[in-house]
Amino acid sequence: MKIDILTLFPEMCECYLNESIIGRARKAGFLDVRCHNIRDYTLDKHRRVDDKAYGGGTGMVMQAQPIYDCVKSVAGSETPRLIYLSPQGKILNQNLVKELAREENLLLLCGHYEGVDERVLEELDFEEISIGDYVVTGGELPALVLTDAVARLLEGVLPNEDAFTEESHFNNLLEHPQYTRPEVWKERKVPEVLISGHHANIEKWKKEQSKKVTNEKRKDLLT
Numbered sequence: 001m002k003i004d005i006l007t008l009f010p011e012m013c014e015c016y017l018n019e020s021i022i023g024r025a026r027k028a029g030f031l032d033v034r035c036h037n038i039r040d041y042t043l044d045k046h047r048r049v050d051d052k053a054y055g056g057g058t059g060m061v062m063q064a065q066p067i068y069d070c071v072k073s074v075a076g077s078e079t080p081r082l083i084y085l086s087p088q089g090k091i092l093n094q095n096l097v098k099e100l101a102r103e104e105n106l107l108l109l110c111g112h113y114e115g116v117d118e119r120v121l122e123e124l125d126f127e128e129i130s131i132g133d134y135v136v137t138g139g140e141l142p143a144l145v146l147t148d149a150v151a152r153l154l155e156g157v158l159p160n161e162d163a164f165t166e167e168s169h170f171n172n173l174l175e176h177p178q179y180t181r182p183e184v185w186k187e188r189k190v191p192e193v194l195i196s197g198h199h200a201n202i203e204k205w206k207k208e209q210s211k212k213v214t215n216e217k218r219k220d221l222l223t
Contacts, residue, residue: 001154002032002033003031003034003106003108003150004036004074004080005034005110005140007035007139007143008038008112009140010035010036013140013143013144021151021158022147022148022151030154036070038067038070039066041073042065042066043065043066049063050063057114060113061113061114061115061116062112062117063117064120064123079105081100081103082126083129084111084126084128085108085111085130085139085146087134090127092145092149094172097153106150111139129146131146172222173210174210174213175213177213179191191205
């Protein structure tokens with residue numbers, strides 16, 4: 001899969017994308033993520049990409065022209081799925097992540113300041129996706145969240161499918177409690193079944209605990 005991130009702060013994104021699982025996946029060729037600086041496409045000699053909002057208000061608005069030219073240059077002859085990370089978009093959840101993971105190419109637009117000129121969103125038919133009902137400074141963090149969530153489902157990124165199919169939200173359930181050494185810590189002991197060596201009982205316990213945790217913490221997922 002190829003993911004293009006259009007941003008004013010490519011270095012910010014690269015810092016995360018070069019580390020840990022995503023960094024290793026990029027180096028191994030399982031994931032092609034590229035960051036593009038929208039400022040490189042402005043016609044302004046001072047590299048400005050924003051201006052005051054019509055109608056007044058605080059903050060600046062990113063202009064349509066640099067975004068449009070950046071998208072056209074990056075996409076070329078391809079037809080990526082265009083996503084604008086926005087607090088007005090549909091909420092990102094695991095079902096949507098699975099849908100996005102089936103795409104060949106995603107192009108993610110990171111807004112900043114007061115957002116972007118509505119006309120470029122309409123012209124290019126961007127869909128809007130939000131990572132939650134709150135506002136952050138820019139679209140970089142949401143773009144990285146989406147990229148990370150999608151990348152984990154791609155073949156070769158994680159050791160095997162169990163690494164993500166047994167995690168929270170994959171089947172609308174939360175993950176069962178996890179434990180590691182030591183066997184006893186502050187007089188709290190690891191559940192006996194997990195050290196029994198009986199694989200069938202362990203799997204049964206995990207499923208039961210997963211349902212219990214979901215019912216206690218996120219009952220809405222069960223409905």
